[in-house]
Amino acid sequence: MATKTGTKPKRTEDATNWTDDEVAAMKDHVKELKAAKRGTADGEQDLLAKIAELDGTDKAIAERIHAIVKEQAPELAPRTYYGMPAYSKDGKVLCFFQPASKFKARYATLGFDDKADLDEGSMWPTSWAITELTPAVEREIARLIKKAAG
Numbered sequence: 001m002a003t004k005t006g007t008k009p010k011r012t013e014d015a016t017n018w019t020d021d022e023v024a025a026m027k028d029h030v031k032e033l034k035a036a037k038r039g040t041a042d043g044e045q046d047l048l049a050k051i052a053e054l055d056g057t058d059k060a061i062a063e064r065i066h067a068i069v070k071e072q073a074p075e076l077a078p079r080t081y082y083g084m085p086a087y088s089k090d091g092k093v094l095c096f097f098q099p100a101s102k103f104k105a106r107y108a109t110l111g112f113d114d115k116a117d118l119d120e121g122s123m124w125p126t127s128w129a130i131t132e133l134t135p136a137v138e139r140e141i142a143r144l145i146k147k148a149a150g
Contacts, residue, residue: 032046044078047086048078054099057108061133062108069095073087073145073148109129117150
């Protein structure tokens with residue numbers, strides 16, 4: 001459904017109201033898909049540009065996660081995913097960093113898609129809230145990234 005810039009989508013009986021932030025994320029994803037199809041996507045540059053747009057704690061956490069991924073799983077390809085820093089394996093998103101500012105949340109999130117090898121029994125977490133980076137948090141992120149990458 002097309003809407004004018006700056007207006008909220010109209011609610012229909014079949015649709016949900018999307019927030020402006022959700023609509024922006026979907027538009028980012030469309031741009032990412034088009035760039036990939038045209039062959040103009042530059043994964044690491046796109047990811048670094050998204051990190052550069054962040055402020056404060058979000059930026060510090062995103063920069064450190066990027067460094068940890070490069071150290072623990074250099075085979076993962078940096079990219080963006082719905083406008084967020086992400087990393088893929090075999091062309092599929094493995095994990096992503098959702099800054100708190102992205103959807104005005106009270107904490108940032110490190111999330112993993114089903115491609116991540118985090119399986120533990122019949123139930124396991126697929127995202128972690130991050131409010132600050134401590135040495136223990138960094139070690140846990142490194143462990144998760146390494147395990148997820150297989």
